[in-house]
Amino acid sequence: MPSRNRHAALVLEDGRAFVGAALGADVLGQGEVVFNTAMTGYQEVLTDPSYAGQMVCMTYPLQGNYGVRDADAESARPWARALVVRWACPQPSHHSSEASLDEYLQRWRVPAIADIDTRALTRHIRKHGALRAVLTHEDTAPNAKRLEDLALAASRVTPLAEQDLVAETSRTASAEWLDPLPPELRLPHRADGDGLVIAVVDYGVKSNILRSLRERGCRVIVLPHTASWSDVAAAGADGLVLSNGPGDPAVLDRPVELARDALGRIPLFGICLGHQIMGRAAGATTSRLPYGHHGANHPVKDLVTGRVHITSQNHEFQVDAASIPPGDFFVSQRNLNDGSVEGIGHRTLPAFSVQYHPEGCPGPQDNQHLYDRFVEMVRDRRPMLKAVGGAAPPVKPKKVLILGSGPIVIGQAAEFDYAGTQACKALREEGITTVLVNSNPATIMTDEEVADRVYLEPLTVEAVERVIAREKPDALLPTLGGQTGLNLATELAAAGVLDRHHVRLLGANIETIRKAEDRQAFKEMLEQIGEPVPLSHVCESIDQVITFVAEIGLPVVIRPAYTLGGTGGGFVTNEADLKTIAKRGLDASPIHQVLIERSLWGWKEIEYEVMRDGADTCITVCNMENLDPMGVHTGDSIVVAPAQTLSDRDHQMLRSSAIRIIRALGIEGGCNVQFALDPKSSAYYVIEVNPRVSRSSALASKATGYPIARVAAKVAVGRRLEEIRNEITGRTFAAFEPALDYCVVKIPRWPFDKFPAGDRRLGTQMASTGEVMAIERTFEAALVKAMRSLEQKPPSATELDRPELIDQPNDRRLFALLHALRNGAQPADLAARSGIDRWFIDRLQTITRLEKEGDVRELRRAGFSDTMIAALRGESVERSAPTYKLVDTCAAEFEAATPYYYSCWEEETESEPVAARTALVVGSGPIRIGQGIEFDYCSVHAAWSLHEAGVRAVLVNSNPETVSTDFDTSDRLYFEPLDVDGAVQVAEAERVAGALVQFGGQTAINLAEPLKERGVPILGSAVEAIDLAEDRRAFAAALEAIGIPQPVGGTTTTVEEAIVIAERAGYPVLVRPSYVLGGRAMEIVHDRKELQRYMVWAIGAMPRGTVLVDKYLQG
DSSP, X not given: OOTTOOEEEXXXXXXXXXXXXXXXXXXXXXXXXXXXXXXXXXXXXXXXXGGBXXXXXXXXXXXXXXXXXXXXXXXXXXXXXXXXXXXXXXXXXXXXXXXXXXXHHHHTTOEEEESSOHHHHHHHHHHHOSEEEEEEEESSOOOHHHHXXXXXXXXTSOOGGGSOHHHHHSOSSOEEEOOOOOGGGOOSOOOOOTTOEEXXXXXXXXXXXXXHHHHTTOEEEEEOTTOOHHHHHHTTOSEEEEOOOSSOGGGOHHHHHHHHHHTTTSOEEEETHHHHHHHHHTTOOXXXXXXXXXXXXXXXXXXXTOOEEEEEEEEEEEEOGGGSOSSSEEEEEEETTTOOEEEEEEXXXXXXXXXSBTTOSSSXXXXXXXXXXXXXXXXXXXXXXXXOOOOOOOOOOSEEEEEOOOSOBTTBOTHHHHHHHHHHHHHHHTTOEEEEEESOSSSSTTSTTTSSEEEEOOSSHHHHHHHHHHHOOSEEEOTTSHHHHHHHHHHHHHTTXXXXXXXXXXXXXXXXXXXXXXXXXHHHHHHHTTOXXXXXXXXSSHHHHHHHXXXXXXXXXXXXXXXXXXXXXXXXXXXXXXXXXXXXXXXXSTTOOEEEEEOOTTSEEEEEEEEEOTTOOEEEEEEEEESSOTTSOGGGSOEEESOSSOOHHHHHHHHHHHHHHHHHHTOSEEEEEEEEEOTTSSOEEEEEEESSOOHHHHHHHHHHSOOHHHHHHHHHTTOOGGGSBOTTTSSSBSSSOOBOSSEEEEEEEOSTTTOTTSOOBOOSSOOOSEEEEEEESSHHHHHHHHHHHTOOOOOOGGGGOOTHHHHSOBTTHHHHHHHHHHTTOOHHHHHHXXXXXXXXXXXXXXXXXXXXXXXXXXXXHTTOOHHHHHHHHTSOOOOOOOEEEEOOSBTTSSOOOSOEEEEEOOSOOOOOOOSSOEEEEEOOOSOBTTBOHHHHHHHHHHHHHHHHTTOEEEEEEOOTTSXXXXXXXXXXXXXXXXXXXXXXXXXXXXXXXXXXXXXXXXXXXXXXXXXXXXXXXXXXXXXXXXXXXXOHHHHHHHHHHTTOOOOSEEEESSHHHHHHHHHHHOSSEEEEESSOOTTTTOEEEOSHHHHHHHHHHHHHHOOSSOEEEEEOOOO
């Protein structure tokens, strides 16, 4: 944020006021306030002439991360009257950045406001429509009288319809446009417009419209808005484009006259305002939408092809469908959300128009094909034909076999129970009988309530064939059972089982699986569709590995085929490790194959979750950015969603690539695509594809509210994305891309508390057992909340002084970076050493600065709990309640029906208590050794049972992999850290009758006493009974009182007393802390030195209570 420390006020004509921090130029801003849900592309939005007369609120809270550069502008200057953001990055991080957002706004005299509750403003606009407003910078916070005066001024702002905004934004003379598309947006296939002259009438044209036409070889002549047919003819035009622009089309008589004159004489293409002009020329009327369409994720169905496209939109008005005269023109496209007209076409003449922006910028490039269609129309002079197309849906199966993922292993945990459960429920909704085969009894999916038939059998070809022979399913769904399910499906096909029993594969066929999993086939497929791959070679022997590495040199990455979580692979920096890791990788691969790949260490790792249906509609659900650079498995990296350091061009480049890949593979369902992106350029490589649901899919589902596994299952049996309703909003569909107005951070949970002597270095082979996720309005707050969710004490300062903790990827690197910043290290140096983008290091520095200087409000807004704040300040903190926001998939554009909440410290809360008996179910947090999926099973059943008993179940948890954090498991879901503050604040917000802690493992048990002390009743076993069972001293006394024998020993809290007890009992002794689960921090010790070492560590690991030292009974 800027250092001016001035206030700013945004005041609406209805009196609603937002007071925040001054940003941009110190000038008065006035206009209509609209919101835009795009998560990238703020510069393109500012410079879109269609925003003339309007002030833009960006719903995504973090703006300015990648800075600005003149080449990204969509016109010669910003046209938005003002900008409204939650936060603006003071120091951007991107190789192409030329200035910060604040500097850019000051340069162009655009006022802005930051540090306000932009979601509250969005909700207000959604309810009341676009409102006039004023934005002013103030030396002091404005008082009530000042705000009243500003509201009066807002009511006097000239309405859009009374302004000649087209004349304001259009150029005044004709000019030729020469620039093609930038490299990041260039497409592999384009129509040939060489020799064609296209006239574009500038009603406020975006530059990328002109670039898109020039890219196809057309000569592009731009005419002013006053152009008549004689001007078009004088330009020698072969085709005419009516551009986008601002304002009300009803006042544009001259452009409508031009469209009528041109119709039949020359091919016509109308875009946005140009579409409305063409509609009026056709005899239709136009009207104003309640709050317009502004964003980059609007789904539009093409009624000609039957396919749904994701579109970029920015308009206030629409063509009224009922007013289009019957006969010549027809509606060619519809908005999937509200049914509004998105395109019209002429039945016999070469003329069509679309309401959206096929050139994107910001937004998807999916609709660039419309420029191809127009160029071909100009060349061939053929009209757009009205014919509904699309492939016929496949025959829906009656019975489907679903493969589970088997036991929980590193790299394959609770996420597949979540996926399988979602699939079973989804297929039941479709009237399909489900048969589940899994070998893990500690799962929700193996409950008889979830699937119609459940077989607890080994996941082997022989066992599954017996089930198939008995159940006779029509189809097999293998893409929700992890790598286990995928490999087993491949083995079943190879053994002839599927053909023998006439079972077809759903979601991904064998060829698709082979292309994605076989390293050679994958590489060949990418090369065929023009996607870049790193220098690499597929090897099937150690000798081949050695020969190739000798050619390209070290370091390299070894990636085995058909394995999970990078099993067997690794990062090789020296010849000593080469043979070892190569052999391990070849042995791990079922087909004895590894890919040797030149290392891309230091490049960013970016993931996309992609979905495709049988009509070839493709969407990306979410993109995610790893904090760690390439070389660390994504399951072991801290991950943020959405990606924070990608420009809109970066994002669209990778998004388009991901869609090309899923189409080339032919997947019907979901897949995960991983990219390496050069931080010093826009170069990228495709690294890997998972043609199935993965741990990243579960994270993306919970991060966005989009249930990937549920949708993938329905798509696999023939449903189109446009037919699957979004359960969160109740009015949108699965053929859309979620818009986030918050930031999500995932931190892995590693087992090194169980294995402190283990190798803590991280590489391409996953080591984490689980993960936590946190949601907040800023990255800093989400990260701090995620750290709280780990349920681990941070390493001591003395443990963090080693340089290698920063230089090499390891589980303590985050803490080491924070420690270094506290001690004065420079962010640039830490970024260079770690390979982590400077943007993230700067955010860590903000956290350490707030630790030293922040007041209570600032610390709370940065994710710190009151307990943490009290420890930092050395004094108690007056309790206060946070606000809770909804995860709604649409950044508040539509009202949400499903209650899925996260906490923050903003102006407006969306979680209101309900006058009904309510109980809090405390979840079990991340999967770890000793506390696994079985406790999620218990939490889910607790929620279900409460609901059946007429009690509202409110569930709080921090684990994105689980069924318990599915939005429809409980009556209300809160994604919060499972610490005292997080749990108590939820309990108080919901006014619960009590809390259930007995189903959430040791995590929930440890919260029983603090919850009771804060006034939350504990339901079921009393706190005293829990303490009696958990505290070793109390339990020993209880056993002694009722005469139950115990080994010789005693309880203690000191090293000295432990030694006395051990020597009395005689070595070896068993040492066991209180309030731990699964044998955590328990050890057999054989002498005094071992005991001394152990006691120091055990006391540090113990939440509270005593340590039991007793005689180890051998045998």
